[in-house]
Amino acid sequence: xxxxxxxxxxxxxxxxxxxxxxxxxxxxxxxxxxxxxxxxxxxxxxxxxxxxxxxxxxxxxxxxxxxxxxxxxxxxxxxxxxxxxxxxxxxxxxxxxxxxxxxxxxxxxxxxxxxxxxxxxxxxxxxxxxxxxxxxxxxxxxxxxxxxxxxxxxxxxxxxxxxxxxxxxxxxxxxxxxxxxxxxxxxxxxxxxxxxxxxxxxxxxxxxxxxxxxxxxxxxxxxxxxxxxxxxxxxxxxxxxxxxxxxxxxxxxxxxxxxxxxxxxxxxxxxxxxxxxxxxxxxxxxxxxxxxxxxxxxxxxxxxxxxxxxxxxxxxxxxxxxxxxxxxxxxxxxxxxxxxxxxxxxxxxxxxxxxxxxxxxxxxxxxxxxxxxxxxxxxxxxxxxxxxxxxxxxxxxxxxxxxxxxxxxxxxxxxxxxxxxxxxxxxxxxxxxxxxxxxxxxxxxxxxxxxxxxxxxxxxxxxxxxxxxxxxxxxxxxxxxxxxxxxxxxxxxxxxxxxxxxxxxxxxxxxxxxxxxxxxxxxxxxxxxxxxxxxxxxx
Ligand code: G4P
Numbered sequence: 204x205x206x207x208x209x210x211x212x213x214x215x216x217x218x219x220x221x222x223x224x225x226x227x228x229x230x231x232x233x234x235x236x237x238x239x240x241x242x243x244x245x246x247x248x249x250x251x252x253x254x255x256x257x258x259x260x261x262x263x264x265x266x267x268x269x270x271x272x273x274x275x276x277x278x279x280x281x282x283x284x285x286x287x288x289x290x291x292x293x294x295x296x297x298x299x300x301x302x303x304x305x306x307x308x309x310x311x312x313x314x315x316x317x318x319x320x321x322x323x324x325x326x327x328x329x330x331x332x333x334x335x336x337x338x339x340x341x342x343x344x345x346x347x348x349x350x351x352x353x354x355x356x357x358x359x360x361x362x363x364x365x366x367x368x369x370x371x372x373x374x375x376x377x378x379x380x381x382x383x384x385x386x387x388x389x390x391x392x393x394x395x396x397x398x399x400x401x402x403x404x405x406x407x408x409x410x411x412x413x414x415x416x417x418x419x420x421x422x423x424x425x426x427x428x429x430x431x432x433x434x435x436x437x438x439x440x441x442x443x444x445x446x447x448x449x450x451x452x453x454x455x456x457x458x459x460x461x462x463x464x465x466x467x468x469x470x471x472x473x474x475x476x477x478x479x480x481x482x483x484x485x486x487x488x489x490x491x492x493x494x495x496x497x498x499x500x501x502x503x504x505x506x507x508x509x510x511x512x513x514x515x516x517x518x519x520x521x522x523x524x525x526x527x528x529x530x531x532x533x534x535x536x537x538x539x540x541x542x543x544x545x546x547x548x549x550x551x552x553x554x555x556x557x558x559x560x561x562x563x564x565x566x567x568x569x570x571x572x573x574x575x576x577x578x579x580x581x582x583x584x585x586x587x588x589x590x591x592x593x594x595x596x597x598x599x600x601x602x603x604x605x606x607x608x609x610x611x612x613x614x615x616x617x618x619x620x621x622x623x624x625x626x627x628x629x630x631x632x633x634x635x636x637x638x639x640x641x642x643x644x645x646x647x648x649x650x651x652x653x654x655x656x657x658x659x660x661x662x663x664x665x666x667x668x669x670x671x672x673x674x675x676x677x678x679x680x681x682x683x684x685x686x687x688x689x690x691x692x693x694x695x696x697x698x699x700x701x702x703x704x705x706x707x708x709x710x711x712x713x714x715x716x717x718x719x720x721x722x723x724x725x726x727x728x729x730x731x732x733x734x735x736x737x738x739x740x741x742x
Pocket of ligand 1: 223224225226227228229230231232345346347348349459460461462463
């Protein structure tokens with residue numbers, strides 16, 4: 204494999220996540236993107252998947268019942284000679300930790316906004332994560348076929364609330380019943396809207412001369428209003444600035460209607476033309492360039508029961524450098540173990556297919572039974588540890604007790620596995636036996652209780668615990684740490700990798716302890732099993 208081939212493959216890759224507030228149209232848009240790129244042929248299959256997910260995975264019943272998207276998945280498609288990897292993210296805020304980890308694996312994000320609702324709470328949260336990583340963001344304003352907010356107001360809202368400049372690439376002509384299409388500001392032409400979800404992909408009517416009297420009569424006031432708005436934004440909006448976009452400071456904006464498959468092509472084109480290919484990634488030891496010869500990758504997600512018949516767990520690995528080849532020797536740096544990878548899969552339009560080769564930006568799935576953990580770095584032998592995949596200190600705690608003491612082995616196994624997936628954090632107290640579960644969102648507990656029962660046959664009693672604050676603790680002097688642990692024994696628990704954690708019932712208790720123990724460091728984030736603490740993000 205020559206360097207040029209790897210470089211060529213890298214420049215063809217686009218890896219992005221779709222983020223939105225629930226119901227903005229993420230699922231619909233995903234489906235249309237896949238359809239447009241030819242990855243699926245039947246409209247509705249992502250939707251079908253959404254509503255019949257329980258067939259794929261039992262615990263996703265919850266998702267179905269609550270009408271929320273809990274899990275995230277990966278899809279790959281080819282468009283205009285580019286390989287596009289699309290990562291779906293859970294829309295519900297209680298799963299934001301999972302979303303955060305998914306966002307560490309992408310090079311760009313597509314933000315879907317419901318034009319009637321504007322910027323919503325979850326969009327803001329997700330955006331904050333993207334901004335922290337300077338992820339470039341494309342914006343799709345959806346549902347223009349409805350009576351929605353005035354587009355100028357929407358643009359203003361994006362700029363004000365999300366703190367970045369917005370540069371429209373298309374502009375809507377009318378809305379609701381009078382939605383006639385979009386004006387393509389780059390190519391100075393109008394793309395005429397036609398409702399209907401299963402239109403062929405290239406049959407949009409294009410109009411170049413908007414001053415043609417027939418056209419003016421045809422679209423009436425919607426057209427003249429849009430023209431005035433376009434004049435306004437041409438004067439007021441900044442030109443597209445690639446550097447600002449790549450730094451996450453400016454977002455190109457597109458209008459459309461996902462359900463009508465309208466405006467979708469512009470998004471795909473923007474991904475190819477504007478979104479960046481994979482970049483270098485930071486490991487503790489050094490920076491790794493994507494076009495390096497040797498393979499490296501990082502596990503950013505673990506998902507169980509994608510196929511209940513196999514009861515397997517898939518580790519989602521983002522390839523960071525080199526070429527992945529089926530059968531090659533891969534080392535898990537944390538454990539030093541080699542893994543056999545003959546069953547590695549790729550995610551072509553949601554089907555799992557055996558993968559022969561993969562390149563930086565691609566997401567590969569490695570079925571395993573606990574060999575791989577979140578945050579693991581995989582290499583061809585070099586000792587590397589990619590950074591930037593944190594665990595957040597839980598904000599809600601519950602205790603877990605067995606209804607049937609004879610099932611304690613199953614409970615332990617279940618909690619270990621769920622902990623390794625990042626579905627929940629499990630803490631073992633320094634004193635006593637009652638396990639503690641920690642989460643960022645309360646729905647995580649529901650998922651865990653449901654999965655314990657259905658996958659491990661364990662009826663567990665989950666009850667609120669008295670804690671509200673947790674901090675991982677470290678010290679330069681191990682003896683000082685030991686002294687802290689012994690003195691505060693009733694407030695110490697160990698997480699899944701044995702990292703000591705201080706628990707407090709409220710914030711003031713933590714502040715007092717911090718004051719009393721100046722040599723102890725209290726951390727809100729923990730990175731991977733290597734116990735690397737990202738102090739610059741701590742607070
Ligand atoms: P999500 O994944 O972001 O949660 O949103 P999803 O795609 O499931 O879409 C949420 C709702 O918005 C769906 O309606 C969907 O049909 C609708 N929708 C998506 N895009 C558009 C659009 O461009 N225009 C209009 N008018 N509606 C759109 P639902 O009633 O919740 O589901 P369904 O009964 O239609 O399946």
